Amino acid sequence: MKKIKNRAYFAMLIALGLTFGIAIFTVRLFTDGKDWVMLRANQSVFNEGVMDTGTVTDRNGVVLASAGNGVYSYAEDETIRKSCFHAVGDYSGNIGSGAVNAYDYKLAGYDFFNGVASISGSGGKVKLSIDSELNAVAYKALNGRKGAVLVSNYKTGEILCMVSTPSFDPNNPPDLTNPAYEGVFINRALGATYTPGSIFKLVTLSAAIENIPDLYTRTFTCTGSVQVGGDTVHCTGVHGQQTIEQALANSCNSAFSEISQELGADKIYEYAEKFGFCKSLTISSIETAAGSIDKADAGTSNLSWMGIGQYNDLISPIAMLRFVSAIANDGTAKGPVLLKGAYAGSTRLLETETAQKIQEFMSYNVAYAYGQWQFPNLNICAKTGTAEVGDGTSHAWFVGFLKDEENPLAFTVIIENGGGGLANAGPVANAVLQAAVAK
């Protein structure tokens, strides 16, 4: 019997195998459970493949979208529905970067302990960092033009306003074959790239400050155009003798052509790459469109245009927002993030001294060139851009920040084919910033 007893112990090997298997499964459940619940066939989360649980709100708790028991709904106010359309996304899944799709795993309300069970039965909550009222102001200010508006707090990295147009009311979808709705499902703030035009001079300037020792003592002469490699680089005016400060305020192509030729394509590219203009960024786990900068050959007019923000330069509005945020924040970019209270990582893009110098220059831009009267009561630092797109029209850019401890706001406005940057994008930025400061 002793023998039989000893042999019986071998049966416990099976028990050991069972325990081992369960241990493996527990580990997998812990690491992969959040992906498993997102199976479209999971009827606790989806209803026929459509998100069926969870609520998206703005930073103040205003409900922007909610779903449950086979029914979903968007914000109550129509302008908020339109202005937050791209940030919130749609239940049909047309906008991949919208919260409903990008944060579906949060809306499922999954955690290892409770699975997708919640005491209210309404799933998880996603609190966006955007303020739906600011979005509504920006949407109205864009006034039917195509474009994007971004405003963030450069100290916390939270994006407070993110609007992309064209947009529509998800409760009353229009006829989307109308050309006015072309690309309506693209969030232009995150998912599009544009020719930057003169706002790119901030990048070239950063490189110049750190690489041209006598930059501040130099004089830049503008005769309305400059000959480079047999081509003519035209300027918007005849600016005469200028300091670097004045050249930026005049957005003088002649001056920046000279600087670009001196820096060379590699140096400009190096800075653009460091500032995140050549790659895709990850904003609260959303992948943005990747910008691209092509290096032009030395001694050609292309190199001049590369440093001026034309040539083959393409950047995304969100990358520009991050860059001006870094300038405003003495060289360190926070985030940006789209979720309220989310941890925003810090990245140093510029030396503190460089950043502070550019701050002065951008403040001078407003005082010397743009007109403080256009931005009442705002201590604003900015740069305009009027990017030629080749068909005779140009994108209107207006980027910058408020030098204001109470309202540390950075902004980027772009209007597609909107004409002059200051005249068209400037008022949109002013409207949103006035509303944000008034809060």
Next chain:
Amino acid sequence: MDSFIQSLNSFFAQPDLGGAYSPFLSYLVFFTRYMLPIAALAILLRCAYSMLRERYEPEVWGYLDLPDGSRVPLRHLECTVGRAKSSDVTLDGSWVAATQLVLIRDESGNWTAYDIAMSGGAEINGVLIPQEGARLEDGDLITIGKSELRFFNLTEEERGIISKRRTSPGKQISPGTMFRFVSVFQFLVMYQLLYFGDEQYRAQIALSFVSLCVIMWLYYIIMRAIGRRGFEVEALAFFLSTIGLSVAASSTPENMLKQVLLLLAGIILFLILGWWLRDLKRVKAMRFPAASVAVGLLAVNLLFGSELFGAKNWLSVAGVTFQPSEFVKIVYIYAGAATLDRLYRGKNLLLYIVFSAVCVGALAIMGDFGSALVFFATFLVISFMRSGNIATVVLAVSGAGLAGFLALSIRPHIAERFATWGHVWQDVNGEGFQQTRALSAAASGGLFGLGAGNGWLHKIVAADTDLVFGMVTEELGFIIGVCAIAAIIILAAFVVHNASQGRSAFYVIAGTAAGSMMMVQLALNVFGSLDLLPFTGVTFPFVSIGGSSLISCWALLAFIKATDTRKSASFIMKDPSKMHDYNEFSERTYIDEANEDESQDNEDTEANGEEKGRNLFDRRSEKRGRAK
């Protein structure tokens, strides 16, 4: 009956009773999710503690006086004597074979000695032990070469006293409390089902759970009435059956009452088989006929079976559909286990191998590869238990591996399952359809579940059988799922724990085989649905829906119950003091005393017993001294 159920249903259908209207009720039901694991863990821990921690006094059935003058008690109904360290009685001397003798005590208290050594040469009172064994009488002299042993049988008086010293299972943990915890568990599950489940079937749900509870307590009362106090094995089975009933309530609420009736049938078969196992003589006599019936059943299945879910393992008789392979499992273990004398002879193993090949082959032809695998694993356990030969096991495994490859090449759908294994997420709507849904549902349930009746996996094909672990985890939570697995492991561990106290090799082998069979089936079911093993489609013991499987699980439980030799624990084990030969003994005092201490959960009898025991041994040695 139907109108009664309907009136009950209309009562339960009142919205206030369970609708999602009252926030208080929804909070309450949310809270019960956390209470379920507490109840389940209480059941498991109490059972495991009482089953595995208990050290009980070994039984003594006789004595051998060794050449060195020491006295060795014979602690089992079957004992080996030899030079090997693993022998029950170890002898020194090159003239002794590794395993020389097998001593077996039969029902009527008579001992028989078998000389199983190749060389033979053992004598009783100077007479060579013949091939068919020789009767051993009290005081007989056994001679093996130069060694002389003297055998002493137990007197009836001693047996009564030794029996009293045995530890009773009720001593450490009240057996009723275990069932009370199971009842709490049942109530909580029923409450969740009434809240979340289909409103149309509230009456069926309530009736089924109340019936299950009543059946359980009736069993308890009857067993207590005949003086039994060990219920852990049944408590675990009732715990698992409750989970099974919850699965039924979600997937097929209209058939719940049928499920309860099948459960009752299972319990009755458990009792009948248990009663049958009490007498080893008749058990041994029926092994061959039982195996023949099993082969016949499989043959009928092969000829007249119908195909369901891809395997032709169903038989329909008079409108009742069942799976013969489930019942063959019982016979397979019954016929596979053997007593110690046969074990060492080895010649019976060949017959068993043939029987196994027939069973596994028949199942493979039917296309039921899952069951074939379960049978094969059980075959390995039994043949290892019988032969102790790892080489045989390795040989069998490699042989089966070859056969497996052959099967894979003939049956493309099995090969596909192997190909899908580990890649289910690459084909969520094709080959990985069932597994990905099981995983998704399981993750959705978290540790505490969404609530019984609140899942969706039951809408998927075979959710309540092959994917049942996913369903349990979704609705009752991962903790309950793991508890269900742990319950089966505890049953198997209990058998192994009991092996050292086993009376006969038959019980130990059968119990170990039953426990192993359940564990293998469990592993294939659970890990198949979770993509840790290829999907084979076998049932989760007690939990998966299906009458044949449920009944056969309860029957297999009888083999596990039969290994429990604690005092007054198992109805299958006879009390040594009440065994056939003892009843003929006229002195009633010991029986009365034994009954007395059963009725009071006392601790002092053990102390008394020990004292008496010591007196007894003293007396014995005195007597022996005089005899010399």
